[in-house]
Amino acid sequence: MDRSIPVWVAAALALVVLMALPLGWIGWVSVSSESGPTLAHYATVFQDPQLQKALWNTVVMAFWVGLASVALGAPMAWLTARTDLPGQTLIRGLIMASFVTPPFLGAFAWVMLAGPNAGLLNKLYRNLSGADDALVNIFTMPGLIFVVAIYTFPYVYIMIANTLALIASDLEEAAAILGAGRLRVAATVTLPMVAPAILSGFILAVLQALALFGSPAILALPAGFHTITTQIWSFFHYPPKVEMAAAFSIPLLLATALLLQVQKRLLGRRGYASIGGKGGRRRAIPLGLWRYPALGGCLALLACAIFLPYGVLAKAALSRAWAQPLTWDNLTLANFTFTFFEYSATQSAVLNTLELGVMTATVGAGLAALLAYVTNRRLIIGHQVLAFLALAPIVIPGVVLAVGLFIAYTRPPLLLYGTLWILFVAYVTKEMPVGYSQADATFKGVHPELEDAGRILGAGRLRVLGEITAPLARSGIIATWCFIFIGVIRELSASIILFTPATKVISVVIFDLKEEGQFGPIAVLGLFMLAMTFGTVVLMQRVLGRDFMGAKE
Amino acid sequence: MAQRWRFPMAVLGVLVLLGGAAPASAQDGHLEAAKKEGKVVWYTSLVLPSAEKVAKLFEAAYPGIKVEVHRTGSQRILQKLMQELQANIKNVDVVHTSDAGHFVLLKEKKLLMHYTPAGVDKFPAGFKDRDGYYYGLRATVNVIAYNTKIVSAVEAPRTWKELLDPKWRGKLVTAHPGYSGVIATHVLALVNHYGWDYFKQLAQNRAMIVQSAADPSAVVASGERSVAVNGGDYSAYQLKKKGSPIEIVYPKDGVPLVVSPTAITAFAPHPNAAKLFTDFTFTKDVQQVMADSEGLYTGHPEVKYPADKPKLDELKLLQVDPEELEKRNEEIKKRFVEFFGA
Amino acid sequence: MPGVIVKELTKRYGEVAAVEGLSLEVKPRELVALLGPSGCGKTTTLRVVAGFLRPEAGEIWVGDRCLSSPSAVVPPERRRMAMIFQSYALWPHMTVAQNVAYGLRFKQEVSRAERERRVREILKVVHLEGFESRYPGELSGGQQQRVAVARSLVVEPEILLLDEPLSNLDANLREEMRFEIRRLHEAFGITTLYVTHDQAEAMVISDRIAVLYRGRLVQIGTAHQLFEQPRTRFVADFIGKTNLIDGVAAAPDRVARGGLSLRVASASLKPGAAVTVSIRPHEIALAPASSPRTPGEGVNVLRGTVQRTSYLGDAIDYQVQVDGSDVVLRVAGPPPAAVRAGQEVTLTLPAAACVPLTDSD
Incomplete structure (x- = not known):
């Protein structure tokens, strides 16, 4: 048992550095003043009508994003998992693309698409209809909800599609043979079985929306309203009111923790969704005449999430004035030249991003693999605690994490602010749950008997780890690396508070440029970021030999 | 494609203009020390393309000294500057924002270096701090x-x-x-x-x-x-x-x-390069570039403004x-x- | 060739004891099956023997070496054992030859050439010549099983452990592999512990069977001993089909239930004690009540009515309601059926086949 002591100490230290310190500081700062402990900050925060409005806006947005994500994700999951819908590979591919698209890029693209006057869609509408009014105004609450939902619904989709994939057709056919019609089968058998998945998908979507910073900053601020995250961020404007930011972070933290608890309950009971899932064949339900309308519906939604935004980004990257038609006169490569060669912030930001991405992914994947191995093989007592710790950061929204890290590391003994290290710590913490889940699934896929077989034939534990476990887990760990890397290069909500001019990353530069209205360079950097993301995704798919959204097997 | 050539032409133009004048007007003592420092860090609210242009002009005039441009809004500059100081980070040499109030604050906190850039004595009063800590680089x-x-x-x-x-x-x-x-x-x-x-x-x-x-x-x-x-x-x-x-x-x-002041920080890590750069931004040629291609007003009495802009x-x-x-x-x-x- | 001694073994998971006070001896060159339903502790016992688990109490001895005790466990890799797993545990990233050769790499005395020779040889023994460079994913279930066997035998272990090795095979193949494993055991003579939940498998393969129930050893013996003289209700029921009649000892050699009284194969019952009588269906003789050969009143002769007959191909299964009792007996007889449902019959239960069980389990 003695061997486990260093691991314990290391785990405890990691806990302190990654979680307890920042959260502890948030709690402490939120109740301290020069004259001792106080609840004054909370009183101020919750009595200010502006801040109340921000709270309410967040609740409204998150709720509707959750509903919209279910409304979009559930039918698509059913269509692709269960029916003979044509073009399923394409649709899955596009949903995956929307899953990895940084939401703030989507929001930015939609400014160009659906700004009430200059937005290309509104212009088109006016030309076609001769009307004076705009078709849609993206700078509104519904606009914000729409843009957030089209990049959040994949969470619901994945959850439900994977559940549906576990339910054998027999269960549905059993109902059908008893005389239930197709809709009745769906309503009485399929729906109740996926209900926990739908609910927990809803919660997942709400959580995503709650923690989001970029999209509200791009769409809500011009429309004249705040959400919790943008409000927390603006508390940092000079003169900074860190204690207010801390007090305002607490409700967000509590809401997230509560929702996750509910979701865990739901998933804990999910067992029955997969009953009879083994071995059952799945037969595609024929859609008949509805095949092509259904396909059209899916593609229309994905056009909103992928084709239109990517198209308008490409157009903005190549034109002098993004709102003007792409004529020969308007065509230019100057945005690329400016972004990569004249704008001095780009190169260092690209380097910082890559450095942080590689560093975080390597350390994160390594740590996640170690933790997952220890917990899966129960190598030390208290391994459950380690698993809990690895998953715990999921309750901390990026902005809140950043507030905590900012308070914790702008003072001795650990002065990390102003270095890449503080971003590194933020990213490792933020990505640990994703990395751990991936690594955990990987080791769950490596049957422990494969290791036992090596042991009993004469190989020591380390040798087995090197010759048997490592080669078998390799592709899973590489995928973990890729997941973390993708998460890091798009990170905005924590970076926006923790960066200093010398430690900018690409997402922060994009946000800077956005505040200045530099559409061309934003589009160029956005495309660059997408290229890096998709490059990583392709690598990951190669390694895994499957599309990464699916359940294993 | 005219756009593509505008920038190199401007650089070339300034180089010709600076040919004899600039190095002579810069204090020679600074130059060697500045070159050793190798760079100057500039927090600026000057709109991004203009800021990059000024930086490129400086780098062309003084090869070997890089300008690190960090451009963002005036209030963000103050925010980051103060946050960095709180964490004991001394990164910035030259601060330039459009909020003159910032400089009052920074002066009170003793964060500015007392420095009078070459040639500012001819500027109108509205462009000069009476204590000599900051000077209006441009106006709009x-x-x-x-x-x-x-x-x-x-x-x-x-x-x-x-x-x-x-x-x-x-x-x-x-x-x-x-x-x-x-x-x-x-x-x-x-x-x-x-x-x-x-x-x-x-x-x-x-x-x-x-x-x-x-x-x-x-x-x-x-x-x-x-x-x-x-x-x-x-x-x-x-x-x-x-x-x-x-x-x-x-x-x-x-x-x-709006007169946008510029100043050198009291803790500037590259003080000589900062002085050189500040002097450079107040030369008639750079001030004229700001007036010509950027459409800014300046305090320099000899600067000529485009005919299609009203005089102040x-x-x-x-x-x-x-x-x-x-x-x-x-x-x-x-x-x-x-x-x-x- | 040493044997294995398990002494007073206890293994707990948290509060729950998976194995409690289990003692067992496997003699040199013997094959002992650990038999029991799932959760009885048989796999846990095997894994303690293999060194994967540390016991809370008790010891594992092989020959004169104590391999496991609560204070010290020799790691699996130094136990000179081999194990065949339920999942086969073939390494998917290695070829058949690499899989089989793996254990030989840790034997210093075996040269590279010798290693290759032994791999070729053992693959021949398991009928897999020519499969050396295949990957496990390219083999059928039965072939994978043979690779797993070859991998374990090639290292010439002192002890061979098998954990439900046949449970993933289909019925025909399973039957074939039982004989194969027995053949290999007889050829190599390795001391073997074999875990299974299938009593037929245990009976075919093993020299002796140890029946485990709820973490304890309930009976150990040859298949014949267990079948003929089960000591507990559990063993009687688990090994083969049987009729169980709960009653009370009326005399040292007699058990009564209601109006029913049976003479049993023992003369040492304590009158008044609860006793269960086990009698195998094939031991009961059945005759139509009207038949001239019908025995009259006599010892262990019962009258009854056939409730149902089932044709099983090689036998007929009768369900007979005993007159004046709530007891229903199952009787096995050779085809063709002697009686039909509804007919009166007499049943003869030889006293020697009526085994009294006094343990409560």
Whole structure:
């Protein structure tokens, strides 16, 4: 048992550095003043009508994003998992693309698409209809909800599609043979079985929306309203009111923790969704005449999430004035030249991003693999605690994490602010749950008997780890690396508070440029970021030999 | 492709101009030390392409000394500067924002170096700190800008008050005093002139809110909104030069003048390069570049302005006191958010 | 060739004891099956023997070496054992030859050439010549099983452990592999512990069977001993089909239930004690009540009515309601069926086949 002591100490230290310190500081700062402990900050925060409005806006947005994500994700999951819908590979591919698209890029693209006057869609509408009014105004609450939902619904989709994939057709056919019609089968058998998945998908979507910073900053601020995250961020404007930011972070933290608890309950009971899932064949339900309308519906939604935004980004990257038609006169490569060669912030930001991405992914994947191995093989007592710790950061929204890290590391003994290290710590913490889940699934896929077989034939534990476990887990760990890397290069909500001019990353530069209205360079950097993301995704798919959204097997 | 060649040509032009003059005018003692330091870190609110252009000009004139440009809004610059100092990070050499109040604050906190750039003695009083810590690098005036495709010259608002007309509801765009020093100055000038009621009423017209003072004219040029209710005239001027459908109105009831100071920090890690760079930005040639291609005003008496821009003395200027700006900074941001929502 | 001794073994998971006070001896060259339903502790016992688990109490001895005790466990890799797993545990990233050769790499005395020779040889023994460079994923279930066997035998272990090795095979193949494993055991003579939940498998393969129930050893013996003289109700029921009649000892050699009284194969019952009588269906003789060969009143002769007959191909299964009792007996007889449902019959239960069970389990 003695061997486990260093691991314990290391785990405890990691806990302190990654979680307890920042959260502890948030709690402490939120109740301290020069004259001792106080609840004054909370009183101020919750009595200010502006801040109340921000709270309410967040609740409204998150709720509707959750509903919209279910409304979009559930039918698509059913269509692709269960029916003979044509073009399923394409649709899955596009949903995956929307899953990895940084939401703030989507929001930015939609400014160009659906700004009430200059937005290309509104212009088109006016030309076609001769009307004076705009078709849609993206700078509104519904606009914000729409843009957030089209990049959040994949969470619901994945959850439900994977559940549906576990339910054998027999269960549905059993109902059908008893005389239930197709809709009745769906309503009485399929729906109740996926209900926990739908609910927990809803919660997942709400959580995503709650923690989001970029999209509200791009769409809500011009429309004249705040959400919790943008409000927390603006508390940092000079003169900074860190204690207010801390007090305002607490409700967000509590809401997230509560929702996750509910979701865990739901998933804990999910067992029955997969009953009879083994071995059952799945037969595609024929859609008949509805095949092509259904396909059209899916593609229309994905056009909103992928084709239109990517198209308008490409157009903005190549034109002098993004709102003007792409004529020969308007065509230019100057945005690329400016972004990569004249704008001095780009190169260092690209380097910082890559450095942080590689560093975080390597350390994160390594740590996640170690933790997952220890917990899966129960190598030390208290391994459950380690698993809990690895998953715990999921309750901390990026902005809140950043507030905590900012308070914790702008003072001795650990002065990390102003270095890449503080971003590194933020990213490792933020990505640990994703990395751990991936690594955990990987080791769950490596049957422990494969290791036992090596042991009993004469190989020591380390040798087995090197010759048997490592080669078998390799592709899973590489995928973990890729997941973390993708998460890091798009990170905005924590970076926006923790960066200093010398430690900018690409997402922060994009946000800077956005505040200045530099559409061309934003589009160029956005495309660059997408290229890096998709490059990583392709690598990951190669390694895994499957599309990464699916359940294993 | 003309655009592509504009920048190298400008560099070439300045190099020719500087050929004999620049190195001679720079204090030679600085030069060696500055070269050893190798770079200068510049936190600036000068709009990004202009800032990069000044940096490239300097690097061309003094090979071996890099300029690290960190461009963001005036208020963000102060925020990051103070946060860095709190964490004991001493990174920045030269600070340049459009909020003169910042420099009052920084001076009080003893964070500025006492330094008089070469040649500023000829500048008008409004460009000089009486204690000699900061000097106005450039100036701009806040103007109304409108999209000529949507609004005819006859309809266009001529005064600040005309923007309160309900017919502009949903058609206006404003920048944010919580981001931009130009706008903070603008808001204070108009508050002093008309009171807060003016902004309360303006907010009724539901303006779109952007951040940078350069952005309202970009939004207007794209057609997203028809009229910009503030913003530096120089960004609108540049867009107009590029052929965007935008026109500038210098309101008759007065134009808020924004003088954007620059200073060297007391803790500058590259003090010699900072001095060299500051001197460089005040040379007639660089000041002239700002006037020519950027459409800015400057304090340099010999600078010639484009014929299609009004001279400063032809305008009714509304000026604000930097100390008042510093004191009322909080109030300006808070009330603006109260009226406009974010 | 040493044997294995398990002494007073206890293994707990948290509060739950998976194995409690289990003692067992496997003699040199013997094959002992650990038999029991799932959760009885048989796999846990095997894994303690293999060194994967540390016991809370008790010891594992092989020959004169104590391999496991609560204070010290020799790691699996130094136990000179081999194990065949339920999942086969073939390494998917290695070829058949690499899989089989793996254990030989840790034997210093075996040269590279010798290693290759032994791999070729053992693959021949398990009928897999020519499969050396295949990957496990390219083999059928039965072939994978043979690779797993070859991998374990090639290292010439002192002890061979098998954990439900046949449970993943289909019925025909399973039957074939039982004989194969027995053949290999007889050829190599390795001391073997074999875990299974299938009593037929245990009976075919093993020299002796240890029946485990709820973490304890309930009975150990040859298949014949267990079948003929089960000591507990559990063993009687688990090994083969049987009729169980709960009653009370009326005399040292007699058990009564209601109006029913049976003489049993023992003369040492304590009158008044609860006793269960086990009698195998094939031991009961059945005759139509009207038949001339019908025995009259006599010892262990019962009258009853056939409730149902089932044709099983090689036998007929009768369900007979005993007159004047709630007891229903199952009787196995050779086809064709002697009686039909509803007919009266007499049943003869030889006293020697009526095994009294006094343990409560």
